[in-house]
Amino acid sequence: MRSVNRVVSVFSMVWGCCLFLWATSLAYGSGVELTGSLPSTPSPDYFGTRPMGMGNAGVALADGPESLFLNPAGAWRRRKSYVLQGTFFFHPAADNRVFNVGIIDSKSNPMVAGGISYSYYVAPRNDDGKVRTVEGHIARLGVAAAFQETLVFGATLKYLYLNRPFFLPINTLTLDVGVTWQANNWLSLSVVGYNLIYNETGETPISMAVGFAIGYKMPLQLAVDWVMDFQSKGNGEVGHELRVGAEYTIANIVAIRVGYQLDQVRDFLGLNETERHIRHFISAGVGVKYAQFGAQVAFRQQLALNYESNNRQLAFSLQAFF
Numbered sequence: 001m002r003s004v005n006r007v008v009s010v011f012s013m014v015w016g017c018c019l020f021l022w023a024t025s026l027a028y029g030s031g032v033e034l035t036g037s038l039p040s041t042p043s044p045d046y047f048g049t050r051p052m053g054m055g056n057a058g059v060a061l062a063d064g065p066e067s068l069f070l071n072p073a074g075a076w077r078r079r080k081s082y083v084l085q086g087t088f089f090f091h092p093a094a095d096n097r098v099f100n101v102g103i104i105d106s107k108s109n110p111m112v113a114g115g116i117s118y119s120y121y122v123a124p125r126n127d128d129g130k131v132r133t134v135e136g137h138i139a140r141l142g143v144a145a146a147f148q149e150t151l152v153f154g155a156t157l158k159y160l161y162l163n164r165p166f167f168l169p170i171n172t173l174t175l176d177v178g179v180t181w182q183a184n185n186w187l188s189l190s191v192v193g194y195n196l197i198y199n200e201t202g203e204t205p206i207s208m209a210v211g212f213a214i215g216y217k218m219p220l221q222l223a224v225d226w227v228m229d230f231q232s233k234g235n236g237e238v239g240h241e242l243r244v245g246a247e248y249t250i251a252n253i254v255a256i257r258v259g260y261q262l263d264q265v266r267d268f269l270g271l272n273e274t275e276r277h278i279r280h281f282i283s284a285g286v287g288v289k290y291a292q293f294g295a296q297v298a299f300r301q302q303l304a305l306n307y308e309s310n311n312r313q314l315a316f317s318l319q320a321f322f
Helices: 002-025 049-053 064-070 072-077
Strands: 082-091 096-105 113-127 130-147 151-163 170-182 187-194 207-214 220-229 239-250 254-263 279-290 293-302 312-321
Touching: 049 064, 049 239, 049 254, 049 279, 049 293, 049 312, 064 072, 064 082, 064 096, 064 113, 064 130, 072 113, 072 130, 072 151, 072 170, 072 187
Parallel strands: none
Antiparallel strands: 082 096, 082 312, 096 113, 113 130, 130 151, 151 170, 170 187, 187 207, 207 220, 220 239, 239 254, 254 279, 279 293, 293 312
């Protein structure tokens, strides 16, 4: 009973801190003049704080609740522990806010690891002087299991509801499947399929990621991901992303992260198909873990000279380990 009360107390603290940050961000603007949408996986909005600091790379490094975004097989890698995480994401230019809370359990069952998460998205939009709000919800349920401790399989079932002005609500169910081969502490290889249950909404595009990482559980970790999006660009054209990230941990307490992302898939502020082009992003982040608690912050910036220089995101998360 004592352990249950402890989990509830920490959960309340994480929830409260993130809600405070969310409420504080309401002071920023009233939205941009476009209908907007809820970016889903694979999207920089939902990868989590650690991946954002590493250029959204980390398919072969994913563990903890962020594995429900990047690679469901990663839930197995945080062995014999409960990890609770609350995350707040903010995009100032588009006035988008995301609040997420998730937990991974790899302690209760020695054969299977599992996790759940919930994301709430809100973005006010300005239309002819009237503020209309885009709201969305994503629930995720993930499981993972290993074969001989080196080959890990995972799946995440995702439910998405999105309410948009002038459009019918989106109400859909889809599935991510991932596999990771942990060759040794030096090398990890992963393949992930996103949104494998087909639907016509552009919020859940069928995609695939291939990633490798060097230095798992070591002070210096490097990750490279290649993502292929088979739906977002339309007309049968495949969109590509390259993500490269590094993390260096000092004294098992402070983690410094940097990353780069080349994105040929998503637009910013409603660009049409003919205006889309390759975009470059840099990112940085810091994580601190002490005893059973942790905190992370990350910043991501598009490299551009025009209005696209406003395309930046900030994420903050709190963690508890049991």
